[in-house]
Amino acid sequence: MTKLIEKAFSKAAAYEKRSEYCEREKAKEDLDMATTLDPLRTYPYRYRAAGKLNSSLCLLM
Template sequence: MNALDIKHTRAHQGLARVYHLKNQRKSAYDEMTKLIEKARNNASAYEKRSEYCDRDMAKSDLSMASQLDPLRTYPYRYRAAVLMDDHKEKEAIAELTKAIAFKPDLQLLHLRAAFYESMNDYISTVRDCEAALCLDPSHADTVELYNKAKERISE
């Protein structure tokens, strides 16, 4: 008897990862679909499956993940990144702001600071960097972004 025979969720995730590494995205997606069918209402499974499909399907999976567990931050980060790619900066910032409202963590604050910096909003960049540095004063990427934004404000 193996892990797949007993329907162990980690086995499906692992097999999906192997397919993905072999560049077999459809097989990876199908394997995660099997997991979703067995482990209903599993936000993590939808989140993970989103990594193995095209953008539109990923959006749908991440929307479902947010419905099942609104406090997961990955769907917000992903949606924000897609919005930035589509040059919808304000919407991307709003998406991150939703997540920061319930979980003000380093990654979210740093990402929003980087988005502000790309929009030349250096005051907001500094604000988010300062908040992130309260959580981890030695985070090198945030320190670098903070110093860069402070220089821009001084110009």
């Protein structure tokens, strides 16, 4: 997947897909890069918001 990012027309989309399907520990970095490359993409924002929501719910329990 990393090699495909280098060749991708839309690098933001490629980073987004890698965050979904590849190395989970690098998902936040990939989403940050996708946002840097294309700030209008909505998936990285929704993903981060869902993560914060899950963290908040865990604190309430």
